Amino acid sequence: MSILDDIHISRRTLLKSGAALGATSLMYPAMSAFAKSESPIKIGLIDPQTGTYAGTGGNEILGAQFAVDEINRKGGVMSRPIQLLIEDSAASVGQSVQKAHKLVNRNKVHFLMGAVSSAVALALAQAAEQMNTLYMDTGGHADAVTGTQCRWNTFRTCSTTWLLTAGDFQTIFDKYGKNWYFITPDYAFGHSLHTDYVAQLKKAGGKELGNALAPLGTTDFSSYLIKAKSANPDALLVLTSGNDQINTLKQATQFGLNKDMGIGGPMMEMEVLEGLPDAARYGYWNMEWYWNQPNTPHVMDFVDRYKKAHNNKVPTARSWFGYASVYALALATEQAKSLDTMKVVKALEGLELPPEIALQPHKTFYRASDHQLIGSEFPGQVKTGGVYPDLFEVADIVDASKIARSAEQKGCSISYPS
Amino acid sequence: MSASPVDKTASAGQDSAPAAPPARRIPALLPAIVIWLLLLSVPFWLPLLGGYTELGTRVLIFGLVAMGLNLLLGFTGGLSFGHAAYFGLGAYGTGLMLKFVTHSTPLAILVGVIVGGLAATVFGPLTVRRRGIYFAMITIAIGQMFYFVSVRWNSLTGGEDGLTGFSRTDVDLGGWILHLQHPMVFYYFTLFFFAIGCAVVWSVLHSPLGHTFIAIRENQKRLRFLGLPIGVYIWIAFAISGFIAALAGSLYALLNNFASPEDLNWVLSGVFVIICVLGGMRTFWGPLMGAVIYVVAQDYLSSITVNWMSFIGAIFILAVLFFPWGLLGFFQGRFQK
Numbered sequence: 001m002s003i004l005d006d007i008h009i010s011r012r013t014l015l016k017s018g019a020a021l022g023a024t025s026l027m028y029p030a031m032s033a034f035a036k037s038e039s040p041i042k043i044g045l046i047d048p049q050t051g052t053y054a055g056t057g058g059n060e061i062l063g064a065q066f067a068v069d070e071i072n073r074k075g076g077v078m079s080r081p082i083q084l085l086i087e088d089s090a091a092s093v094g095q096s097v098q099k100a101h102k103l104v105n106r107n108k109v110h111f112l113m114g115a116v117s118s119a120v121a122l123a124l125a126q127a128a129e130q131m132n133t134l135y136m137d138t139g140g141h142a143d144a145v146t147g148t149q150c151r152w153n154t155f156r157t158c159s160t161t162w163l164l165t166a167g168d169f170q171t172i173f174d175k176y177g178k179n180w181y182f183i184t185p186d187y188a189f190g191h192s193l194h195t196d197y198v199a200q201l202k203k204a205g206g207k208e209l210g211n212a213l214a215p216l217g218t219t220d221f222s223s224y225l226i227k228a229k230s231a232n233p234d235a236l237l238v239l240t241s242g243n244d245q246i247n248t249l250k251q252a253t254q255f256g257l258n259k260d261m262g263i264g265g266p267m268m269e270m271e272v273l274e275g276l277p278d279a280a281r282y283g284y285w286n287m288e289w290y291w292n293q294p295n296t297p298h299v300m301d302f303v304d305r306y307k308k309a310h311n312n313k314v315p316t317a318r319s320w321f322g323y324a325s326v327y328a329l330a331l332a333t334e335q336a337k338s339l340d341t342m343k344v345v346k347a348l349e350g351l352e353l354p355p356e357i358a359l360q361p362h363k364t365f366y367r368a369s370d371h372q373l374i375g376s377e378f379p380g381q382v383k384t385g386g387v388y389p390d391l392f393e394v395a396d397i398v399d400a401s402k403i404a405r406s407a408e409q410k411g412c413s414i415s416y417p418s
Numbered sequence: 419m420s421a422s423p424v425d426k427t428a429s430a431g432q433d434s435a436p437a438a439p440p441a442r443r444i445p446a447l448l449p450a451i452v453i454w455l456l457l458l459s460v461p462f463w464l465p466l467l468g469g470y471t472e473l474g475t476r477v478l479i480f481g482l483v484a485m486g487l488n489l490l491l492g493f494t495g496g497l498s499f500g501h502a503a504y505f506g507l508g509a510y511g512t513g514l515m516l517k518f519v520t521h522s523t524p525l526a527i528l529v530g531v532i533v534g535g536l537a538a539t540v541f542g543p544l545t546v547r548r549r550g551i552y553f554a555m556i557t558i559a560i561g562q563m564f565y566f567v568s569v570r571w572n573s574l575t576g577g578e579d580g581l582t583g584f585s586r587t588d589v590d591l592g593g594w595i596l597h598l599q600h601p602m603v604f605y606y607f608t609l610f611f612f613a614i615g616c617a618v619v620w621s622v623l624h625s626p627l628g629h630t631f632i633a634i635r636e637n638q639k640r641l642r643f644l645g646l647p648i649g650v651y652i653w654i655a656f657a658i659s660g661f662i663a664a665l666a667g668s669l670y671a672l673l674n675n676f677a678s679p680e681d682l683n684w685v686l687s688g689v690f691v692i693i694c695v696l697g698g699m700r701t702f703w704g705p706l707m708g709a710v711i712y713v714v715a716q717d718y719l720s721s722i723t724v725n726w727m728s729f730i731g732a733i734f735i736l737a738v739l740f741f742p743w744g745l746l747g748f749f750q751g752r753f754q755k
Contacts, residue, residue: 049724050724087720087721088724090724092678093578093579093580093676093680094580094674094678095680097674097676098476101472102470102472102473102717105470105471105472105601106468106469106470106473119578119579119580122582123579123580123582123676123678126582126583126675126676127674130585130675149582186569186578187577187578188578188579191572215569215578216578
């Protein structure tokens with residue numbers, strides 16, 4: 001029960017901090033660092049604060065707010081403060097689209113960012129394009145966002161599902177074996193991960209034994225796990241994320257599946273590891289950013305600053321998505337010297353994040369051809385018996401530009417409005 | 419439009435002295451005129467109150483579907499928890515037409531309305547054989563059936579990701595072009611269809627058919643003794659409300675340029691019922707009033723707190739406790755006493 005209690009507490013703190021953040025943003029005009037005449041640059045942030053992605057979404061918000069506070073302390077962008085307007089998406093597509101319309105039409109935000117669910121990211125990208133607004137996808141991973149459905153107004157900070165799967169495919173294949181079974185969340189993100197893994201599996205001569213599609217927000221995975229057990233694969237690939245991933249892994253452990261087969265997947269997150277009991281922490285996974293990089297400059301400094309501001313909690317990949325996305329928007333705006341959507345888009349194309357923001361060893365930049373951030377992947381192994389925050393062993397920091405597919409291979413050609 | 423069916427039902431419901439004619443201090447047409455003037459001028463005063471035009475459009479759409487539902491719920495006495503299905507079918511019908519078949523918005527609306535309305539007409543007979551809680555259960559079951567079809571049929575509907583890739587197009591009225599992408603133009607476009615929906619509901623309520631509906635609600639057994647085919651009448655009410663829900667859904671898809679499986683979910687059906695009850699189930703304008711409260715509260719509260727649903731719940735409980743006839747029913751009762 002203690003785990004459930006933990007989740008409860010962390011969620012509550014999250015709500016409190018959310019309320020505190022909301023209050024700070026309301027008080028902005030009162031802050032004296034800027035002349036009264038300077039109207040703020042508004043960023044609308046749509047992220048899940050409730051539902052299965054509340055934990056991951058909450059950290060994106062914390063990271064974004066952390067960046068906004070830093071930028072404002074340093075004098076803002078074009079001598080104007082940044083204001084963050086946060087809306088709850090509940091990982092619901094309909095609600096997110098509604099919030100996007102509200103942020104642009106009522107609050108007159110200059111930029112939109114956010115999303116944990118890929119479905120939300122795809123819908124927001126379209127809604128933002130229709131409103132001629134720049135959208136920065138912080139955490140929706142499906143290839144299509146910067147692939148077949150790429151748009152001139154849309155950029156993405158987190159990896160593609162291809163990068164996630166390519167990051168650790170070979171490790172899982174070598175360590176566990178060639179017969180794979182998948183548990184896949186039944187929406188854009190899951191379908192995309194599954195397609196990408198299967199493509200690599202076929203090429204390597206492996207075999208897919210089955211694929212169980214679970215709706216987003218499933219709490220009982222037993223029927224899928226029973227199917228997986230009877231298929232008797234070498235490896236069980238868990239493609240779920242957020243609370244769904246916590247539930248999958250807890251129940252897989254109860255079923256003893258980890259004794260019969262190797263368990264791993266494309267994406268592991270600190271939020272998930274924190275929510276898991278020690279017995280359910282195992283396997284080979286991929287991280288998109290990890291706080292413990294002793295050899296990368298600026299990282300320790302960032303982690304210390306962040307911990308000080310957040311009750312000794314280390315930044316997660318999600319915090320970094322929020323942090324880097326806000327900085328990218330700020331840098332591009334400063335460079336464009338304008339809030340015009342097209343000018344900022346042009347400034348973001350090819351923008352390289354400076355090392356104190358990139359916080360990873362390889363070159364980190366928004367590729368102009370498809371608007372995808374190309375950085376690093378952190379494949380490795382979950383530490384069994386690890387103590388927070390030391391829960392993951394990074395095996396290698398992979399340069400994403402070495403494994404990324406080109407815009408043409410992804411089916412993206414951006415057409416700009418005339 | 420007058421509120422006369424309301425007067426009858428209010429007096430019937432409250433069991434007041436049947437002989438005395440209802441005293442009218444306010445002319446019957448006045449509320450309708452005020453409401454229409456307010457609706458016509460929304461784009462001019464709503465921004466001054468901190469709103470935005472699309473909020474007004476959303477109120478109209480939810481008001482429209484609730485009015486349609488109210489024909490069944492408030493006037494015929496059938497509690498449906500499945501109307502989101504017809505709303506969502508309207509949305510998907512319109513979205514799919516615009517995405518794959520045509521660039522004509524009116525044609526897409528027409529198809530959406532027919533798809534949703536026909537579904538209600540076809541599945542209506544299954545529900546009308548039962549009353550009360552069983553009626554509600556069957557409507558939920560049928561609604562969820564459509565919901566799961568939309569979630570599972572990935573190749574057509576986009577599954578849980580929702581349907582993207584279409585947008586409302588300009589309408590050419592013989593040389594005069596309606597630029598629907600403009601929020602204000604789309605508001606009046608929606609208002610036009612809202613007016614059609616109102617006209618349909620109003621004329622039904624003022625016809626013998628509407629009186630039969632009310633009679634069914636008041637005393638079903640007596641009507642059965644009189645030899646009326648009650649099931650057929652409830653079916654007709656179900657079908658009409660289904661067509662109106664589909665029209666609203668079709669407009670909703672155009673508003674967001676997007677349709678999602680949540681548009682068919684029973685949760686949304688529950689929202690429609692809440693809107694009817696909040697505003698006043700037995701009044702003509704009650705559902706619109708309920709839509710104003712629900713949509714505006716949701717819009718404002720959800721920016722302030724993630725627990726906005728608790729506030730909606732509290733409002734609902736207070737309304738049921740203190741205004742069992744809904745807000746509008748309460749105020750009308752006041753005026754008529």
